[in-house]
Amino acid sequence: MVVQLSSGPPQTCRMSEGSQPKVEANIVVLGAEKVGKSALTVRFLTRRFIGEYGDIESIYTHNVRVGGRDVCFSIWDSVCPQASKLQAWVSEKQLRWADGFVLVYSICDRSSFHQARQQLQHLRQVKRRGSTEKVPVILVGNKRDLQHQRVVSSEEGRLLALSTDTGFFEISAAETYHGALVVFHELLDMVRDSRSTGRKGVGLRGIVRSMSAVFGRRRTE
């Protein structure tokens, strides 16, 4: 069961107060168990870190203004399937629904990084209906506050992102709101780019993004 919830001003996704139409973005948050998918989502929605989140799969609707435009994020905070054979799994429904994915691992959990790699490979193999574009994905190494428990280096994350044409950030959902904000805003940019420049290929922005992933200019905090 997926529960649907709303945050921000009580509006539907279709309405916009300004003259410009509202930008809509459906985002699925994926990743292994206990990596901080819900912590990251709730941080972005409420600016808060509450510690424990339960395991209810939810879709949150969140209306905000970004760069002078009304934006409606619908964020699907997913729950990881239990069976190991499903570790690279992204459902057909999620693939059809999503405009972009946030793929989370924990820098303290090597198996979660391995699972992120598998899910990324899967996302890069599937073709989206009606599109030749790669689906926008941001890879997130979470729990950056736990440096003493780190087992996945920043370089490994960056290189995986580069090799799969993916955005990359290391953040701590526990410590700051800024990291969560940057992740969702960057993904929104990528979604808008892929809508407007789908015909023109990767483009300069995509190249800059890949270079940044390698050389670390995209690190937040």
Ligand SMILES: Nc1nc2c(ncn2[C@@H]2O[C@H](COP(=O)(O)OP(=O)(O)OP(=O)(O)O)[C@@H](O)[C@H]2O)c(=O)[nH]1
């Ligand atoms: N130190 C630290 N702990 C974190 C961070 N993010 C999440 N946690 C903790 O990690 C645990 C799992 O966080 P969740 O957000 O529930 O992880 P999840 O991926 O949604 O978990 P499931 O939905 O059960 O798969 C919780 O105890 C959180 O408090 C972080 O950035 N730093």
Ligand SMILES: [Mg+2]
């Ligand atoms: Mg969760």
